[in-house]
Amino acid sequence: MNFSRRIAWVFWRNMVSYKRFVLTTFLASLIQPLFYLVTFGIGMGAYLGQFGGKPYLYFLVPGVLTTSVMMSSSFECMYGTFVKMIHEKLYDSLIATPVSAEDAVAGDIAWGAFRGLVSGSLMMIVAIFMGILPVSLLSVLLLVLLMVFVGVLFGSLAMIVTSFAPNFDFFNYYSELVITPMLFFSGVFFPLDKFPGWMKALAQFMPLTHAVAVARAIFNGDYSRGLLLNFLVIFILGGAAFYFGVRRMKKRLIK
Amino acid sequence: MKTIISARSLCKKYGAFVAVDGISFDIEEGECFGFLGPNGAGKTSTVRMIHCVSPLTSGTLTVQGLAAHVDNRAVKQQTGVIPQEITLDNDLTVRENLQVHAHFFAIPRREARRRIDGLLQFVELEKRRDSKIDQLSTGMKRRLLIARALLNQPRILIADEPTTGLDPQARHMIWQRLRQLKDQGATLILTTQYMEEAQQLCDRIVIMHQGRILKEGAPARLIAAEIGREVTEIRAAADQDETLIAELGPLARGHERAGDTLYFYCDDGRPLMKKVLELDLPATVHRPASLEDVFLKLTGRSLVE
Numbered sequence: 190m191n192f193s194r195r196i197a198w199v200f201w202r203n204m205v206s207y208k209r210f211v212l213t214t215f216l217a218s219l220i221q222p223l224f225y226l227v228t229f230g231i232g233m234g235a236y237l238g239q240f241g242g243k244p245y246l247y248f249l250v251p252g253v254l255t256t257s258v259m260m261s262s263s264f265e266c267m268y269g270t271f272v273k274m275i276h277e278k279l280y281d282s283l284i285a286t287p288v289s290a291e292d293a294v295a296g297d298i299a300w301g302a303f304r305g306l307v308s309g310s311l312m313m314i315v316a317i318f319m320g321i322l323p324v325s326l327l328s329v330l331l332l333v334l335l336m337v338f339v340g341v342l343f344g345s346l347a348m349i350v351t352s353f354a355p356n357f358d359f360f361n362y363y364s365e366l367v368i369t370p371m372l373f374f375s376g377v378f379f380p381l382d383k384f385p386g387w388m389k390a391l392a393q394f395m396p397l398t399h400a401v402a403v404a405r406a407i408f409n410g411d412y413s414r415g416l417l418l419n420f421l422v423i424f425i426l427g428g429a430a431f432y433f434g435v436r437r438m439k440k441r442l443i444k
Numbered sequence: 445m446k447t448i449i450s451a452r453s454l455c456k457k458y459g460a461f462v463a464v465d466g467i468s469f470d471i472e473e474g475e476c477f478g479f480l481g482p483n484g485a486g487k488t489s490t491v492r493m494i495h496c497v498s499p500l501t502s503g504t505l506t507v508q509g510l511a512a513h514v515d516n517r518a519v520k521q522q523t524g525v526i527p528q529e530i531t532l533d534n535d536l537t538v539r540e541n542l543q544v545h546a547h548f549f550a551i552p553r554r555e556a557r558r559r560i561d562g563l564l565q566f567v568e569l570e571k572r573r574d575s576k577i578d579q580l581s582t583g584m585k586r587r588l589l590i591a592r593a594l595l596n597q598p599r600i601l602i603a604d605e606p607t608t609g610l611d612p613q614a615r616h617m618i619w620q621r622l623r624q625l626k627d628q629g630a631t632l633i634l635t636t637q638y639m640e641e642a643q644q645l646c647d648r649i650v651i652m653h654q655g656r657i658l659k660e661g662a663p664a665r666l667i668a669a670e671i672g673r674e675v676t677e678i679r680a681a682a683d684q685d686e687t688l689i690a691e692l693g694p695l696a697r698g699h700e701r702a703g704d705t706l707y708f709y710c711d712d713g714r715p716l717m718k719k720v721l722e723l724d725l726p727a728t729v730h731r732p733a734s735l736e737d738v739f740l741k742l743t744g745r746s747l748v749e
Contacts, residue, residue: 191515198547205544206535282531284497286548286596287517443514444458444498 190435191289199288199296200303218308222257223315226250229378243409246321251408252377254312254332255339255400262305262340263368266347266434267360270297274351280442290439298348298431302340309336324410331407335423339400342427346396348434352441371397399423445472448600448631449494454503456489456655463489465655466503473599476622476632478642480735481652482743487635488528490652491602494633495523507600521549524598528605528635530585532577532592538564539573542592549596556595563591567621583614590621601625602633607641619644639735649735653743663735670741671733672697674713676720678706679727691723692716700741709733 207214226249234245241248273279283293313323313332323329350363374388375397381389392398399419406416449471456464464486471477479487492498493505496516505512507519533541539560546556564570567587572580580588586606593601603622607615622645626632636642642649643663650660659666676696680688681704688706689699695716696708710716713730720728 193517195548195550198544201547202533202536202544205540206533209535277534278527278529278531279533281497281527281529282533282545282592283548285495285520285525285527286545287520287550288548289515289517 190432191291192295193287193289193292195288195292196296196299199283199293200299203297203300214304214307215311218257218261218304219311219315221260222253222308222312225253225256225378226315226319241411244321246316246319247409248380248405249378250312250316250321251332251404252401254309254316254336254408255397255404256372256377257312258305258309258336258339259343259368259371259397259400260305261308262301262344263347263364265304266298266301266344267351267354267363268357269301270348270351271354271357271360273297274442284442290442291435293442294348294435294438295431298341298344298434301344301347302337305340305343306333306336309339323408328407328410332404335400335404335407338423338427339404342396342400342423342430345427345430345434349430349437352434352437371395374398376401396423396426445474447471448473448508449633450504450506451490452504454490454493454505455501456486456493456498457501462655464493464501467650467652467655467657469650469657469660471631471633472648473631474626474629475647476626476634476645478646478649479633479635479652480637480639480642480649480739481635482637484654485652485743486655487652488604491604491633491635494600495525495602496520521596522599524593524596524601526586526589526593526601526603526606528608530582530589532585532588534577537574537576538569538580538588541577541588542595545592546595551595559595559597560591563594566594567591568617581614583610583617586610586614586618587621590618594625598630600631600633604635605637606634607636607638615641639739643735651739651742658742659738666738667733667735670738671709672711673733674710675731675733675737676708676710676713676716677729677731678708678720678725679704680706680725688723692719695719702740707737709737 230246230249234249237245280293284290310333323332350360354360374392375395376392381392384392399422402419403416403423406412447470452468453466454464454468455466467490479490481487489498493500493512494507496512496514496519499514500512508522510516510519512519533544536544542560542563543556546560551559564573567590569584569587569591572584577585607618610618619641622632634642634645646663648662649666650657652658659670678688682701685701685706692708693699696710698709700707708716717730
């Protein structure tokens with residue numbers, strides 16, 4: 190692994206290009222999560238009453254927020270990176286400079302994580318305007334930190350997928366077979382306790398389950414010892430995915 | 445003259461495919477060195493190893509005394525690359541393309557700004573500094589690639605088929621710029637399939653074919669040694685070969701048939717032309733020998749796939 194501070198300049202390159210379509214991405218990353226908040230949160234939430242002593246939205250918001258981090262960072266490191274690698278040949282010009290393949294890929298994972306952070310933060314702002322506030326200022330800061338970890342985790346996982354992808358259609362497998370199931374089976378919309386045992390066990394293998402559990406605890410100031418395990422899963426899986434994502438991509442870029 | 449790049453038994457394999465098959469060469473500081481060859485000859489694979497983006501399979505390769513390998517940032521820092529494909533950043537403007545690139549070479553901001561202004565002038569793009577890349581013509585894009593390759597003031601400049609797909613004006617302008625750079629002392633490495641380009645720019649060339657070097661030398665010397673000074677092309681059916689070669693063969697250094705044409709190579713074409721007039725062969729072209737003849741003679745006049 191050959192990393193340098195040039196990772197920051199790869200990140201910077203994305204920032205320079207981002208300023209041209211930042212508003213479009215705001216719209217794109219807000220719409221879907223907003224639908225979830227309105228339909229599930231307000232529409233269905235009205236029938237649910239209290240949820241662990243608080244309105245349902247306090248349960249839903251951290252879940253949707255984490256989901257939008259996952260979506261943004263995953264898609265950036267799949268479609269965004271693929272376009273840069275295959276269509277724009279951007280990686281070729283990067284690695285002809287003192288930027289190493291590792292720098293280039295790490296810079297793009299960092300960028301994916303940042304995109305996730307932006308989406309998640311927008312969600313949090315919307316929730317605050319709806320009157321659904323995180324329990325304290327500290328939780329806001331912790332949530333931001335968590336979003337960065339979650340962004341690196343899902344950005345790296347997506348990078349592994351990208352390293353194998355022969356074309357765009359390949360990404361459908363990942364989003365339909367991995368991302369979508371996670372959305373419904375990771376406890377984003379309802380607690381997992383009423384699931385049969387095997388489904389509960391399955392959920393434990395989904396990284397989003399752990400991310401949502403930590404986000405929800407931080408949002409509501411509801412800490413328990415089990416969270417440590419959830420966080421460790423995010424941290425270790427994130428580190429491993431980052432390592433393999435960079436390694437796999439290097440193999441694809443350097444021939 | 446100092447050797448700046450040196451390769452010994454250099455090999456590159458992609459799986460079972462051998463792209464570069466044990467070549468050795470030395471490139472002197474300040475010269476323009478050309479790799480010529482048909483598609484798939486191994487030219488690009490060779491230069492990719494020189495600028496450290498592709499690992500060697502075997503053999504040795506040193507650039508300014510440093511071993512070339514993928515993670516060698518020191519070599520990359522001193523090398524400029526004009527790529528074969530247009531790898532500009534379409535999301536950025538002309539100037540932003542250069543600014544972002546300058547950061548990768550750790551050029552201080554103020555110095556970068558100074559160099560960018562100078563380079564945009566050098567490639568005559570100063571009026572397009574705020575254009576998006578898709579608003580540029582292919583010639584402009586190629587010029588911008590040159591400017592980008594010069595940002596780090598490289599001692600070694602690699603131009604991988606720099607004029608592919610350009611109109612004659614744009615091509616000549618790029619040649620002028622490359623010659624100017626050479627005059628300023630840069631070592632230039634050129635890959636090309638255009639013989640005219642090699643003749644215009646290169647001090648020394650190697651002709652590559654199927655991963656091997658077939659011949660090496662100065663273009664003029666190679667022409668003189670392989671072909672002679674003049675070439676006579678006669679369009680004639682193959683069944684006439686026997687008579688034509690019996691009549692004209694003794695007056696030439698050599699002959700070759702390719703498709704519908706019989707080629708005679710000679711140092712002084714006058715006796716041969718006299719004979720051609722006697723025989724009354726109208727479909728005949730008499731012309732000076734060029735690098736293209738050397739190239740075609742060595743790599744075969746039939747299509748190489």
